[in-house]
Amino acid sequence: MNKAQFIAALAPHFNDSKKEAAHAVDIVFDTIVRNLSKGEDVMINDFGKFKKVDR
Template sequence: MNKAQFIAALAPHFNGSKKDAAHAVDVVFDTIVRNMSAGNDVMINDFGKFKKVDRKARMGRNPFTGETIKIKASKKARFLPAKALKEIIAGDRKLGPAPKPEVKAAPKAAAKKAVAKKKPAAKKKPAAKKKVAKKAPAKRKPAKKAVKRR
């Protein structure tokens, strides 16, 4: 599942609005990234833990030449799944029913007092495009015969 498919799966929970679902996904991802970059762990119960891990400098090997090279110390993102998530994936625990999207009633028209609304400005038609007559292609002269070179 990619991000677009994830947003499409969440949209029914946001009254079918992919825009609201995308905003929610972006906010969640942004919050996780900002906290991890600050060095904080992000723990989500029954799902897992996102954490920033320091990797030490080490010796490695160039696979093409076989030459030994030094690899610099770096920082990596790590995800540790929670026990509940591991059990569900392994089949040891049953996954509960998926939450059903809430169907919110459309807001009632509260504009009964303001019945006489202004009409929106009439849409202007785009200016008619002028048709430019195409010229007939010029008649071509027959190709010149090649001159023999000595």
């Protein structure tokens, strides 16, 4: 599933507004990225854990 498909799947929860669903997805991803950039792990129960990995 790519980002567009994810947004389309969420749209029914936002009165079929892909614009509002996309905004919500962007907020979630932005929040995850900002916390990772500060060196913090992000744990979302029943979903997963995100952490920065140096390569």
